[in-house]
Amino acid sequence: MRAILVVAGNTYRETIRDKILYNLVLFAILLIGTSVLLGTLTIGEQSRIVNDLGLAAINLVAVIIAIFVGIGLVTKEMERRTIYTILARPITRVQFILGKYLGLGFIIVVNIAIMFAMFLATVWLSGNAIHRSLFQAVELILVETLLVMAIALFFSTFSSPILSATMTLGLYVIGHLTSDLKAIADKSQSQLTEVVLTTVYYVCPNLEFMNVKGQAASGVLVEAVYQMTATAYGLLYAGLILTGACLIFQRRDF
Amino acid sequence: MDAILIERLTKTYQPMWPWERPVTVLADVSLSISRGEIFGFLGHNGAGKTTTMKILLGLLRATSGRVELLGSLAGNVASRSQVGYLPESPYFYDYLTAEEFLCFYGKLAGLAREVIQRRTAELLERVGLTESRHRQLRKFSKGMLQRIGLAQALIHDPELVILDEPMSGLDPIGRKEVRDIILSLRDHGKTVFFSTHIISDVEMLCDRVGILARGKVLALGRIEELVKEHAIQSVEVVCDGVVGAELPDVQSLATRIVQRGERCLVILSGQGHLEQVLAILRQAGGRLVSVIPHKNSLEDIFLERTNRKV
Numbered sequence: 001m002r003a004i005l006v007v008a009g010n011t012y013r014e015t016i017r018d019k020i021l022y023n024l025v026l027f028a029i030l031l032i033g034t035s036v037l038l039g040t041l042t043i044g045e046q047s048r049i050v051n052d053l054g055l056a057a058i059n060l061v062a063v064i065i066a067i068f069v070g071i072g073l074v075t076k077e078m079e080r081r082t083i084y085t086i087l088a089r090p091i092t093r094v095q096f097i098l099g100k101y102l103g104l105g106f107i108i109v110v111n112i113a114i115m116f117a118m119f120l121a122t123v124w125l126s127g128n129a130i131h132r133s134l135f136q137a138v139e140l141i142l143v144e145t146l147l148v149m150a151i152a153l154f155f156s157t158f159s160s161p162i163l164s165a166t167m168t169l170g171l172y173v174i175g176h177l178t179s180d181l182k183a184i185a186d187k188s189q190s191q192l193t194e195v196v197l198t199t200v201y202y203v204c205p206n207l208e209f210m211n212v213k214g215q216a217a218s219g220v221l222v223e224a225v226y227q228m229t230a231t232a233y234g235l236l237y238a239g240l241i242l243t244g245a246c247l248i249f250q251r252r253d254f
Numbered sequence: 255m256d257a258i259l260i261e262r263l264t265k266t267y268q269p270m271w272p273w274e275r276p277v278t279v280l281a282d283v284s285l286s287i288s289r290g291e292i293f294g295f296l297g298h299n300g301a302g303k304t305t306t307m308k309i310l311l312g313l314l315r316a317t318s319g320r321v322e323l324l325g326s327l328a329g330n331v332a333s334r335s336q337v338g339y340l341p342e343s344p345y346f347y348d349y350l351t352a353e354e355f356l357c358f359y360g361k362l363a364g365l366a367r368e369v370i371q372r373r374t375a376e377l378l379e380r381v382g383l384t385e386s387r388h389r390q391l392r393k394f395s396k397g398m399l400q401r402i403g404l405a406q407a408l409i410h411d412p413e414l415v416i417l418d419e420p421m422s423g424l425d426p427i428g429r430k431e432v433r434d435i436i437l438s439l440r441d442h443g444k445t446v447f448f449s450t451h452i453i454s455d456v457e458m459l460c461d462r463v464g465i466l467a468r469g470k471v472l473a474l475g476r477i478e479e480l481v482k483e484h485a486i487q488s489v490e491v492v493c494d495g496v497v498g499a500e501l502p503d504v505q506s507l508a509t510r511i512v513q514r515g516e517r518c519l520v521i522l523s524g525q526g527h528l529e530q531v532l533a534i535l536r537q538a539g540g541r542l543v544s545v546i547p548h549k550n551s552l553e554d555i556f557l558e559r560t561n562r563k564v
Contacts, residue, residue, distance in 0.1 A: 084313060084344075085346070085403075085406060088312075089363060091362060
């Protein structure tokens with residue numbers, strides 16, 4: 001565990017010194033700008049739109065960080081050859097991967113927490129009520145981001161940064177369309193189409209399962225069982241992907 | 255127990271496509287390095303030196319053969335706990351300061367905080383970077399990076415130090431500093447395994463040397479033994495006041511005669527006819543200036559071996 005934490009600490013420091021938290025300034029401008037612009041709308045609409053935009057912005061910024069920092073976690077170490085001196089130490093490759101994941105995971109948690117705090121402040125300052133549903137939505141945004149980060153890390157253990165980013169983005173988009181794919185498969189006349197789309201439905205992560213932003217923006221709570229199932233699904237899926245990343249990474253030559 | 259034991263090590267890269275040929279970068283390499291020894295691994299670029307080192311450290315997997323580090327099989331985590339490694343042309347985390355950098359590697363080695371602080375201060379002093387300890391590595395010159403890299407390899411006071419081209423990119427002062435550090439490691443009973451293609455480094459530092467070319471060990475042993483074993487001596491006689499070409503006996507015994515004004519240089523293929531030639535030169539009224547016997551250097555052996563076998 002010690003080795004994992006040392007690598008995680010260094011990953012955290014690297015990401016911070018890469019000035020990744022500057023995105024928060026952008027986020028703040030976006031949020032404040034939005035609330036000022038929407039200040040003229042009626043009270044009910046303003047609340048829903050501010051919630052909607054705020055949650056969407058948190059989700060977008062977090063996923064962008066997860067993908068674009070996530071794909072560099074391992075590839076950057078290999079390109080710069082810094083990995084040689086790390087793996088020449090008494091540390092296993094699994095510890096290295098988990099340390100990298102944990103380090104960026106911590107950045108994501110801090111980032112989402114700050115963005116959410118800024119978002120809640122904006123909601124409060126614009127005179128709207130803070131619903132409990134917003135907390136539910138942001139928790140699932142965090143789970144989804146951790147899953148996307150695991151996918152980015154997985155691809156980066158065996159492919160180039162550009163390919164990793166493309167594949168992760170592709171999987172992210174498919175992950176939000178899996179229900180539609182299933183519906184198309186059910187209605188399809190071609191058996192091949194049905195088999196392919198059903199396979200994609202079962203293999204790809206169902207990211208839409210973790211999307212409750214629409215309900216949350218209107219102040220509608222999701223059931224606790226749904227919240228827990230979606231959380232467990234996301235974390236288990238991330239665990240599975242990370243296991244795959246470790247298995248591939250262990251077989252690599254440097 | 256040997257510090258390093260390599261038995262019949264082979265590394266072959268399998269091609270991606272069936273129509274491509276497999277590439278063997280190490281073929282049946284065997285060598286052992288005793289504890290407390292400085293061993294130089296000499297070879298051209300691409301000879302397989304770095305590959306051997308990476309296999310020792312578990313960065314690459316061997317296709318076949320047995321590799322042990324301090325009694326543990328290479329690739330085991332335990333085998334690396336007493337090993338320090340400096341890769342060739344190292345790139346480090348350039349956002350860290352020199353002090354943070356050494357602290358990070360100290361933590362990775364599992365050292366206690368107080369030990370890390372003490373060792374960091376000691377090593378920064380030893381590699382001459384104390385004044386730059388708060389500077390980020392991105393502002394370091396190549397020589398400074400090489401020195402901080404050496405410091406990270408030594409942070410946990412390892413028994414075995416593996417250095418891949420440690421002198422590359424250094425100016426003469428930097429090279430001398432690295433040489434001094436390597437020699438002081440031997441004084442402290444450490445084993446040093448380093449690769450280089452600079453022969454003078456090997457001659458100055460090493461107890462034993464291995465010559466590698468195209469993945470094969472071509473020579474292995476103590477430098478004196480290798481030089482003796484392959485010695486093809488020649489003798490240069492410099493004499494004033496004679497014209498060598500006018501002395502038929504000297505001409506028949508010498509391999510080459512060079513005349514520059516009054517001075518004559520006679521090169522003999524060995525010591526066998528030296529006395530005879532000296533006597534002829536004296537008789538002809540020559541004044542002897544010098545007699546220099548030449549032994550084959552490690553460089554001659556390296557060039558001879560690598561050119562002949564490759």
